[in-house]
Amino acid sequence: MWIDEPADGRHQDAGTLPHLVVFTGSGISVESGIKTFRASDGLWEEHSVEQVATFDGFRADPERVLTFYNQRRAQICRAQPNAAHKALAALEQDCFNVSIITQNIDDLHERAGSRSVLHLHGEILKARSSVDASLRYPVSGDIALGDVCDKGSQLRPDVVWFGESVPLFEQACALASQADFFLVVGTSLAVMPAASLLSYIGVDTPCALIDPDADALSPPGVRAINTTAGEGVPALVERWRRQKNFEPG
Known part of the structure; x- marks a missing residue:
């Protein structure tokens, strides 16, 4: 999917930049030792x-x-942020609007420099x-x-413990519906209600999943990228930064 600069000059501010929504799970933090x-x-x-x-x-x-x-x-x-966390943060510096929805309770996205992180399952650095x-x-x-x-x-x-409500789920669904491209990293898409986020993205919104078992995990219509987060995310992000467009890889 090409995200070109339209003739009317849109994409000039953070509200209209190409919008990548990333849904991350524990697989993105494994390479940080978590x-x-x-x-x-x-x-x-x-x-x-x-x-x-x-x-x-x-x-x-x-x-x-x-x-x-x-x-x-x-x-x-x-633990320290790894290459995947850092790549997503770097993308914000190069004309992309990036929103991260994470199942992780760590703060590695924030420490890498990401500014818009929604923690579906809470934050361990809060009581x-x-x-x-x-x-x-x-x-x-x-x-x-x-x-x-x-x-x-x-x-x-x-x-958020098992059996408890996920208070930020509606906000996550709203973000998913606004995506120009939806990227899933390091999650089996098995934990509900978070796994249902894919049903909220637009029918024509490209979606890819990066995971060593992506072929087995990817639902129909989701591009499988079979590699680790530390390898796959930086490679995909570098292409987007260079070409100024979203393509699933």
Whole structure:
């Protein structure tokens, strides 16, 4: 799909630049040393999802859940953005409007320089009240048992657990519908409702998926690019920057 400069002079400001919407999952952060959510045995760091990624698990053993996410937070703070994160951020500097929708709770997109990042599943560098989701606080160290919100309730990680609503999903759908090109990176498209985002893009909007297993994962009409995020994203972005147009590769 060519995104040419039209005769009327559009694409002169950030609101009308060619709009790339990128949907990223854990696969984009693997090359930064951040583990995917679950291993093949269904466990994450020897814990079941029910133990550490549900509100029932938090209610049953809040200290275990806090410790688990404190360890994840420390790991993420040590990690660095990789070539894929950096390439997407660089694209913003060369006449493209880039919006990122991510399932990841890390801040690697932001640290790479991306300015428009929507975290569908929350952010590990924030804490929130366990009784009032509107009370959020930045956090870079540990959340301890006994740390409370302004209402006196225990703080929890500001992440969306299984069984909880995804409060930013409607905003993500609106972004998807505005895309000139939709790029999926490093996700199996298996987690709902996020996986349904593809149904909100325009019927004529080109879409590609970058993943080592892209052939198996790509729905009909989605171009499969079988490679890692660290290789595939920079290569595709460099073509777009050079040619000033979106093509799936």
